[in-house]
Amino acid sequence: MAQVLFGHGANILDADQHTDPVAQQFFQRIRVDLSELLTDKGTLERAIAEVAQRFGMTYRLYYAERVKRVALFVSKYEHCLYDLLLRHRGGELACHIPVIVSNHPDLAPVAREFGIEYVVIPKDPASQEAAEARELELLAEHNIDLVVLARYMRVLSAKFVSAWENRVINIHHSFLPAFVGQKPYHQAYERGVKLIGATAHYATAVLDQGPIIEQDVIRCSHKDSVEDLVRKGRDLEKVVLARAVRLHLDDRILVYDNKTVVFD
Amino acid sequence: MAQVLFGHGANILDADQHTDPVAQQFFQRIRVDLSELLTDKGTLERAIAEVAQRFGMTYRLYYAERVKRVALFVSKYEHCLYDLLLRHRGGELACHIPVIVSNHPDLAPVAREFGIEYVVIPKDPASQEAAEARELELLAEHNIDLVVLARYMRVLSAKFVSAWENRVINIHHSFLPAFVGQKPYHQAYERGVKLIGATAHYATAVLDQGPIIEQDVIRCSHKDSVEDLVRKGRDLEKVVLARAVRLHLDDRILVYDNKTVVFD
Amino acid sequence: MAQVLFGHGANILDADQHTDPVAQQFFQRIRVDLSELLTDKGTLERAIAEVAQRFGMTYRLYYAERVKRVALFVSKYEHCLYDLLLRHRGGELACHIPVIVSNHPDLAPVAREFGIEYVVIPKDPASQEAAEARELELLAEHNIDLVVLARYMRVLSAKFVSAWENRVINIHHSFLPAFVGQKPYHQAYERGVKLIGATAHYATAVLDQGPIIEQDVIRCSHKDSVEDLVRKGRDLEKVVLARAVRLHLDDRILVYDNKTVVFD
């Protein structure tokens, strides 16, 4: 592949690779500069496709000038939303954020402050299907590339996440696989752990079982009430989710076997 | 209680307390200097017992000059054993270590090097009961206060751990409650976590479910094979186990509701 | 002291103590519930003062119902400002924030969004004295208890910080005492460190030499440009500053010998 790129005048800036000897798979991320391309993009793309086919490689091609479009899904907690929007405004996240979707009206003022459309789609078991149809429509309308569940408190259907495989990032407020499901801080308090964690992962059909992108922990003790864990955890959730989103936006994550290769 | 101690000339050096508002329990650790005791130990002990009874308090009394006696249980891995023995020799762990028990002969040379008796008690499902009887005998003979499972690869029976409640410390090579049971590093590898952990806890009748004393984690990535996780994990296991043993030897751990209060 | 409190019906909720054997000083923080006070506050205060004098103790008395008043000083960076304001709004910081002072107009919109007065006091070497006079006036007008320098890029005079001893918290973007002074991220880049840090401390007459309240670090590598360090460091600065402010607001910090005792 390096030879193909070289032959077309595509200058390799970065190349990371990983071999999984167990799964017997080889992974590579190549970042190229096309400013001195000898042919045109179409020719290059055809050459890449040809090589990939010959060697049985799967590949994805991203152009950095095509800035990704992100939809944020939120419920009532503002901390992850604010964090992402402030990082975005500060230039940390290279993307457009045209729309925020919520099952509650509470965070509309935050969206307004940042000049972003805020769409309320209420969700209860009865309305789930219609609500998701509306959400999917919205994603199509806004030409969305990535959905970020920024403490969105509703579970997306298997149908939804399958259609958006590896394009929905969720933040779970525990160190997965510990404390799957509801109220992980309460579970952590009950178990008496000495560290709490947060996990960013791609959402899959099985709750909290998707490929893990990033995790981190913070120390706690018997002195911490559930409220203290919630407070400490907020700092983790923000940072871990933001790192995962940034890695995705930079096309640094490859997924296989329900795991991630993160080229950072 | 402070008044009783004061009244007998027992000088309070340290006092830590914790109130659990959920369990509605109050915990306190008081360290006193008896060098200017106005009465004698017996009188003081009776006064403490009287106050404790009057207010419905549970208490334990330890004399620092009574150095605790520790038995180490090991199998084939030497890293935790060496770590504890070197810390002990270096003065980090205030205890006597009169005996090392193992289900394998492999680590006898380490015991010899440190001049400690090494007793091999093989263990298979058939012999488990007789083996444990012998172990309990040994603990009695050596007047043991604390059993440390330093990567001991056999599960102690419910009967054993009940008799030694809160006096058997185990190191589990995962961030509990994630990856309970066998081969946690393999489980961690399969799940694709981005941090691995280690947990020191008191052994109870339910495997890996006892009160957690200490935990820590280290970062890993897709680049780490199971062997890499095992290697990185060893450093965690050593440090986390040593911290837990030290806390226990200093009488800094109170247990209730399958959780610990650690006064550090 | 415990006896005096007890005698007046002041119920001790928490008591932390620390003995510094080198400095030969004893420190204690006692939190009491006055709801069942047998006398009145004046009587209690006199009794405390009397005991303190008798035993040569220094003490400070805070009433929790007297919520502290905080002034934030900022320049052009918004991340710490936003972080503190959002935490305040979310109930993490028990204080009033009546005024934000800046040497630049840039962050006025943030202040407006949170409904807080924003006062621009430009500052250059020539105007420093007059500017500080105005600042001190402002603090007096607003009855301020604590000044937080949330990435304020001007050095306060020795006169100012002496008048506000242990009541001005600064965040320095390095792991002090490494990289004192200007541009610590550039210094860190030059030195090739593998971790960068942030330090919250009380401002004193000597730059970056005040008593350290809290510190934390994050891993970096040769891959990180100065801009990457700045970005990673922002997350540290926010968290470390917020923790320090929270500790101060809870009256958990005692200062002596240019060091802090933090009762957390």
Next chain:
Amino acid sequence: MAQVLFGHGANILDADQHTDPVAQQFFQRIRVDLSELLTDKGTLERAIAEVAQRFGMTYRLYYAERVKRVALFVSKYEHCLYDLLLRHRGGELACHIPVIVSNHPDLAPVAREFGIEYVVIPKDPASQEAAEARELELLAEHNIDLVVLARYMRVLSAKFVSAWENRVINIHHSFLPAFVGQKPYHQAYERGVKLIGATAHYATAVLDQGPIIEQDVIRCSHKDSVEDLVRKGRDLEKVVLARAVRLHLDDRILVYDNKTVVFD
């Protein structure tokens, strides 16, 4: 270069690269499998040299079957020495350790236990030059590739470290550049830091100023005496030094501008 390797049948297993845009330098580490080499090593080496010269590249070539030979320098502290020897015995460090050099006889029993020659070379200001001459001789005799100062308490001369540039790894017990020089734990105690650190670096003519390979920190508080810092620090020193040695043995460290590129 990739083409040259490919052309000779050298199969690229790993390739890491780094571009420093400030220093305008490009770094690459390539690991190749020579089992299907079409030519012989000599031919390959000449081809590599030719390409390197043509493009003005500096390069080093290591054969994995040529196991590195390491000399450990120690004084009286045993923790780093034991740690390295146990890791070596456990297969974590791919090297030979034929000799341990010390300015004191104290650790001879440790060397004996592991079957390694222990040479005492006393050192005081008067004898420094002769002592170093003897050390250099010893390194030559044993065909040493790497010197590890495992808490060696003597400063090597500028002449020595220049001759052994980037081949002497030292562990300094602070988070450099904080607390350069003598008694860093005492300095840390005096300054009242909330974290202590350890730094592994290549020794250079200027004390504690060499290229940093690895660093880590651990939390401390006002409760920690100097002795507590020393104890906590030992765990850091061991782990940080071992990581640095391992990285060096794997040829993962490139040095330039007094900084390191670490390809891990």
